[in-house]
Amino acid sequence: MTMPRNTTVREPDVTNDRQGGRSATTPAVGIKDVAVRFRTKNRDVTALTDVDLDVRAGEFVAIVGPSGCGKSTLLKLVAGLLKPSTGDVLLGGERVQGPRHDIGYVFQRAALLEWRSARRNILLQAEMRKMPAELGRRRADELIAMTGLSGFEDALPHELSGGMQQRVALCRALLHEPPVLLMDEPFGALDALTREQMNTELNRIWRETGTTVLLVTHSISEACYLADRVVVMSARPGTITEIIDVGLPAERDYTDTMGRPEFREATTHIRGLLGAASAQD
Ligand SMILES: Nc1ncnc2c1ncn2[C@@H]1O[C@H](COP(=O)(O)OP(=O)(O)OP(=O)(O)O)[C@@H](O)[C@H]1O
Numbered sequence: 099m100t101m102p103r104n105t106t107v108r109e110p111d112v113t114n115d116r117q118g119g120r121s122a123t124t125p126a127v128g129i130k131d132v133a134v135r136f137r138t139k140n141r142d143v144t145a146l147t148d149v150d151l152d153v154r155a156g157e158f159v160a161i162v163g164p165s166g167c168g169k170s171t172l173l174k175l176v177a178g179l180l181k182p183s184t185g186d187v188l189l190g191g192e193r194v195q196g197p198r199h200d201i202g203y204v205f206q207r208a209a210l211l212e213w214r215s216a217r218r219n220i221l222l223q224a225e226m227r228k229m230p231a232e233l234g235r236r237r238a239d240e241l242i243a244m245t246g247l248s249g250f251e252d253a254l255p256h257e258l259s260g261g262m263q264q265r266v267a268l269c270r271a272l273l274h275e276p277p278v279l280l281m282d283e284p285f286g287a288l289d290a291l292t293r294e295q296m297n298t299e300l301n302r303i304w305r306e307t308g309t310t311v312l313l314v315t316h317s318i319s320e321a322c323y324l325a326d327r328v329v330v331m332s333a334r335p336g337t338i339t340e341i342i343d344v345g346l347p348a349e350r351d352y353t354d355t356m357g358r359p360e361f362r363e364a365t366t367h368i369r370g371l372l373g374a375a376s377a378q379d
C-alpha cells in the first residue's frame with residue numbers, strides 16, 4: 099500500500115497504519131539517553147553518548163557529523179544489529195531487542211548479487227521473507243516503475259550504472275514496505291549529477307510511500323534538500339549538537355530549493371556547526 103502525502107502540511111500522518119495500530123503520536127523511532135561503548139583488546143571507544151531523538155512516523159531525518167562520530171552506529175542500533183551500552187531504542191514504541199527484519203537498510207554500496215538480474219535482486223527480499231510470490235512480484239513491479247527502472251528489469255548489475263544499481267538496492271529495501279528505512283551514505287559513491295537525480299527521486303519516493311527515513315550523509319546540501327530535520331552530531335564521543343528544522347515543504351524542486359532562503363539559512367548554519375573543514379558542500 100502506498101500512502102500519498104500531502105505536499106505541504108507537516109502534521110503527523112494519522113492515516114498511516116504502519117505503526118501496528120499504535121497511536122499516531124507514538125514516535126516511529128525513539129532513542130532514549132543512549133550511549134555505546136566498544137571495548138576491544140587495545141582500546142575502549144565511547145562511540146555515542148547522551149543521544150536522545152524521537153522521529154515521527156513519516157518523517158525524514160538526516161544525520162550529519164564528522165567521520166567516526168557514531169552515525170553508522172546509530173543506524174545499527176535502530177536496526178537492532180547493536181545493543182546500546184545504556185539507554186533504550188524503540189521502534190513504533192517497542193523496545194528493539196535484536197535484529198529487526200521489518201526495517202529497510204540501504205548501504206553506501208548497492209551490494210547486489212552479480213548473477214541475478216535487477217528484478218531478481220529486488221525479489222531477494224521477498225524470497226528471504228517468504229512473501230507470497232504474487233505479492234512480491236506486484237510490489238517489485240510497482241517499485242521498478244516508481245524508480246524509473248522499467249526496461250532494465252532483466253539487466254545484470256554490471257550492465258547498470260551506479261545510480262541504477264543504487265535504485266535496485268532502494269527497491270529491495272522498500273519491497274516489504276518497511277515502517278522505517280535506514281540509509282547509510284547511499285549516494286556517496288555517485289557522481290554529482292546522478293546524486294542530484296537520486297535526491298529528487300528519493301524525495302518523491304518518500305512522499306509517495308510515507309516511509310519514515312533516517313539518512314546518514316556527509317553532504318550538508320543533500321541533508322537539507324531531503325530532510326524535515328537535520329541532526330548534527332559532534333566528534334567522538336558522538337552526541338547530538340543540534341537538531342535543525344529545515345522548514346521546507348515536503349515536495350521540493352531541486353533547483354528551486356537550492357535558491358530558497360530557508361535552504362541557504364539551514365546549510366550555512368550547519369556548516370558553521372560542523373566547521374567547514376570537516377564537511378562536504
Ligand atoms: N564494532 C566495533 N568495534 C569497535 N569499535 C567500533 C565498532 N564499530 C564502530 N566502532 C568505533 O566507533 C566509532 C564510531 O563509528 P561509526 O562507524 O559509527 O562512525 P561514523 O560516524 O559512521 O563514521 P563515518 O562517517 O566515517 O562512516 C569509531 O571510532 C569506530 O572506530
Ligand SMILES: [Mg+2]
Pocket residue numbers: 169170171282
Ligand atoms: Mg559510517
